[in-house]
Amino acid sequence: MTAVTIIDYGMCNLDSVARAVEECGGNPTVTDKHSVIESADSIILPGVGAFPDAMKNIQERGLEDVLRKRVVDDGVPFLGICLGMQLLASKGYEVSECKGLGWIEGEIVKLEPKGEDTRIPHIGWDEVHYPKPSKLFEGIPEGKDFYFVHSFHFVPKNEEAIIGYTKYADGGVSALQKGNIHAVQFHPEKSQKVGFALLRNFLSL
Amino acid sequence: MSRKIRVLPTLLYKDTELVKGKGFDSWRNIGSAMQSIKVFNLREVDELIFVDITATAQGRRPDFALIDDLADDCFMPLTVGGGVTSVDDVRQLLQVGADKVVLNSIIYTNPELISQVSDRFGAQCVVVSIDAKKVDDHYECFSHSGKTPTGKDPVDTAKDAEVRGAGEILITSIERDGFMEGYDIELTKLVSQAVSIPVIASGGAGSYQDMVDVLKGSKASAVAAASIYQFTQQTPLEAKKYLDAAGFPVRL
Numbered sequence: 001m002t003a004v005t006i007i008d009y010g011m012c013n014l015d016s017v018a019r020a021v022e023e024c025g026g027n028p029t030v031t032d033k034h035s036v037i038e039s040a041d042s043i044i045l046p047g048v049g050a051f052p053d054a055m056k057n058i059q060e061r062g063l064e065d066v067l068r069k070r071v072v073d074d075g076v077p078f079l080g081i082c083l084g085m086q087l088l089a090s091k092g093y094e095v096s097e098c099k100g101l102g103w104i105e106g107e108i109v110k111l112e113p114k115g116e117d118t119r120i121p122h123i124g125w126d127e128v129h130y131p132k133p134s135k136l137f138e139g140i141p142e143g144k145d146f147y148f149v150h151s152f153h154f155v156p157k158n159e160e161a162i163i164g165y166t167k168y169a170d171g172g173v174s175a176l177q178k179g180n181i182h183a184v185q186f187h188p189e190k191s192q193k194v195g196f197a198l199l200r201n202f203l204s205l
Numbered sequence: 206m207s208r209k210i211r212v213l214p215t216l217l218y219k220d221t222e223l224v225k226g227k228g229f230d231s232w233r234n235i236g237s238a239m240q241s242i243k244v245f246n247l248r249e250v251d252e253l254i255f256v257d258i259t260a261t262a263q264g265r266r267p268d269f270a271l272i273d274d275l276a277d278d279c280f281m282p283l284t285v286g287g288g289v290t291s292v293d294d295v296r297q298l299l300q301v302g303a304d305k306v307v308l309n310s311i312i313y314t315n316p317e318l319i320s321q322v323s324d325r326f327g328a329q330c331v332v333v334s335i336d337a338k339k340v341d342d343h344y345e346c347f348s349h350s351g352k353t354p355t356g357k358d359p360v361d362t363a364k365d366a367e368v369r370g371a372g373e374i375l376i377t378s379i380e381r382d383g384f385m386e387g388y389d390i391e392l393t394k395l396v397s398q399a400v401s402i403p404v405i406a407s408g409g410a411g412s413y414q415d416m417v418d419v420l421k422g423s424k425a426s427a428v429a430a431a432s433i434y435q436f437t438q439q440t441p442l443e444a445k446k447y448l449d450a451a452g453f454p455v456r457l
C-alpha cells in the first residue's frame with residue numbers, strides 16, 4: 001500500500017483528498033510535520049483558497065524547504081491539486097502579486113471571459129484533452145470530464161510541461177508534469193470514477 | 206469543450222432527518238441523509254447541495270460533526286449551507302469536507318462576510334443563496350427559510366454579492382419550491398442576466414422539461430431540484446440525458 005503524505009498547510013479539503021486516497025488503496029497521512037515529510041514515499045499538495053494566504057501558511061510552517069528537498073531534490077512522486085497546482089508557479093496574481101514555489105515556470109493569472117457567456121469562476125465538469133500521453137492519465141479516455149472550480153489559471157512558460165488541456169474562457173491548461181512533479185487544476189478527489197482512476201495512476205508511480 | 210450544465214440534487218436537512226417542503230413550509234420526513242448521499246454517489250451526480258434548514262432558525266452553528274460524517278462518504282462536489290454566520294464557520298465546513306459553502310440569511314445583516322470569506326478561501330467556494338418571491342408587482346428577498354422579509358431586491362442582492370466576491374448565486378423561488386410546477390423563469394432570468402458569475406436555478410422543478418424551460422429562458426448554469434428526485438422516478442442522470450437531447454451540453 002502506497003504511503004501518501006498529504007500536506008496540511010491550513011487550506012482545507014484535506015479530508016476529501018485523504019478519503020479518496022484511501023478509497024484508491026493508498027495509505028494517507030495528513031500532516032505538516034517535517035519529520036513525516038522527510039520520509040514520505042509520495043506527496044500530495046491539495047488546497048482551496050487564495051494564493052497569498054497559502055504561500056504565507058507554507059512559509060510560516062517552514063514547509064517550503066522540506067518540500068523542495070523531497071520533491072525537487074529527491075524526486076519523490078508529487079501531485080498538486082487545484083491551488084496546490086497553482087502554488088508551483090513562479091508567481092501568482094490573486095489578490096496581490098506573490099511569489100510561488102517556482103518548481104514549474106509560469107504565472108497564475110485570473111481567467112478572463114472569452115466567447116459568449118463564459119462565466120467566471122469556472123465551476124463544473126469539463127473535458128480534459130491530451131497533447132501527449134502521460135502516466136497520470138493512463139487508461140483514462142481522452143475527453144473525459146473532471147470537476148473544476150477555479151477563477152485563476154496556470155500559464156506555464158514551457159508548453160512541454162502540459163499533459164492536459166481544458167479550454168475555458170481564456171484558460172487552457174488543466175494538467176502539468178515535470179518529471180516526478182504532477183499538477184492538476186481540477187479535483188480528482190471529487191471527480192468520481194475518472195478522478196479515482198487518476199489517483200490510482202498517481203499511487204502506482 | 207463548452208460549459209456543461211450541471212444537474213444538482215438538493216438535500217434539505219432538519220434535525221437528523223431529510224425533509225422536503227412546499228412553499229418553504231410543511232416539512233415532511235423523507236429518510237436519512239447518509240443513505241441519500243450513498244445513492245447519489247452510485248449515480249455519479251454532478252454535485253450535491255446540502256442545507257441544514259433549521260440551523261438559522263434555532264440560532265445554532267452548522268453541525269460540523271454531521272457534515273464530517275457525510276463528506277467522508279461523499280465522493281462528489283459538496284455544497285453545504287444552513288447556519289453559516291462567520292469566517293470560522295466556513296473554515297470548519299471546508300475543513301471537514303465541504304467544497305463550497307452557502308451564505309443566505311447572514312448576507313442581509315452582515316454582507317461583509319461575503320468578501321471576508323472570498324478573500325480568505327477564494328471566490329470559488331462562496332455560494333450566495335437568495336430566496337425570493339413576488340410581492341405585489343416586484344420580487345423581494347426573504348431570509349430565515351423564506352419567513353423574514355428583507356425589503357431587498359434579488360437582482361440588486363445578487364449584483365452586490367458578486368461585487369463582494371461571491372463565486373456563484375443560488376436563486377430559489379419561495380412560492381414555487383416543492384410544488385413541482387416549474388421554475389420561476391422570470392426570476393432566474395433577471396438574476397442570471399444581472400451577474401457574470403454562475404447562477405443555479407432552484408425551486409419548482411417537476412419534470413425534465415421544466416429544466417429545459419428555465420435553461421432556455423435564462424442564463425442559468427445549473428439546475429437544482431429536490432422533490433422530483435425524491436418523490437418521482439426521475440433521476441439526475443435521466444435529466445441530463447433529456448437536456449442532452451434538447452441540445453444542452455452535459456456530462457454523461
